[in-house]
């Protein structure tokens with residue numbers, strides 16, 4: 001495949017976009033070329049996510065802008081001047097990243113633009129998680145150098161584990177912008193029939209619904225771990241640390257519970273540092 005030669009990616013700018021993420025430490029530990037690739041993927045995700053979340057602009061304008069990304073990605077993969085997507089060219093060329101995975105991410109963001117997601121059914125939530133998280137995983141596992149089958153499996157399970165945990169952590173922030181990602185089935189099983197985000201966030205029965213979703217996240221973490229454990233020790237340190245950081249967030253939320261008022265769970269620097277050491281990442285730190 002021929003890919004348009006990109007303008008040199010501005011690493012400092014990419015890194016700045018990534019630096020606020022829970023996954024920054026994991027990406028920082030990768031060797032320079034892989035790290036640059038992950039930063040590019042993350043920056044792409046950040047840019048399309050910012051479009052989807054920009055509530056100050058009409059939905060139609062945001063949809064047009066996402067469509068522009070689809071056009072730029074098509075140009076990139078056709079070897080043409082790729083506009084905003086040009087900075088992805090090196091990563092696409094080097095790791096054979098697939099157009100369909102980038103497009104899936106854009107499709108996921110488009111779900112947020114079309115209407116505010118409110119208590120989606122389980123299948124819709126799963127599709128959303130596949131697009132906004134597992135597709136990112138499918139791009140990432142190519143950079144990790146994984147073979148097709150375990151790579152697909154890791155992306156499937158770790159993407160869903162991380163996204164469900166993120167949803168459980170961000171209930172209040174999402175409600176503040178009119179969104180409720182918790183699945184309808186879990187809400188109904190807990191006796192919650194409405195889908196008004198603020199009302200649901202204030203409902204004490206939410207704890208039971210969230211525990212059911214947390215169990216799903218745990219099962220995805222378990223299956224992601226099984227894939228990671230089958231790979232040689234000392235490899236795949238980045239996804240191991242990504243999983244560990246978010247699993248700790250899930251652990252803390254389960255202790256705290258989801259009955260309002262909730263306190264946003266964070267992983268502080270000392271714990272992060274300890275997790276890095278525990279995973280034998282000292283090697284990465286010296287790079």
Ligand SMILES: CC(C)=CCC/C(C)=C/CC/C(C)=C/COP(=O)(O)OP(=O)(O)O
Nearest residue numbers: 021022133136137140155158159162163166
């Ligand atoms: C194989 C593999 C690596 C799979 C996982 C793919 C992946 C990294 C998905 C991201 C999903 C997610 C919860 C993003 C939030 O990022 P954020 O930076 O907004 O998170 P934060 O709010 O906690 O900082």
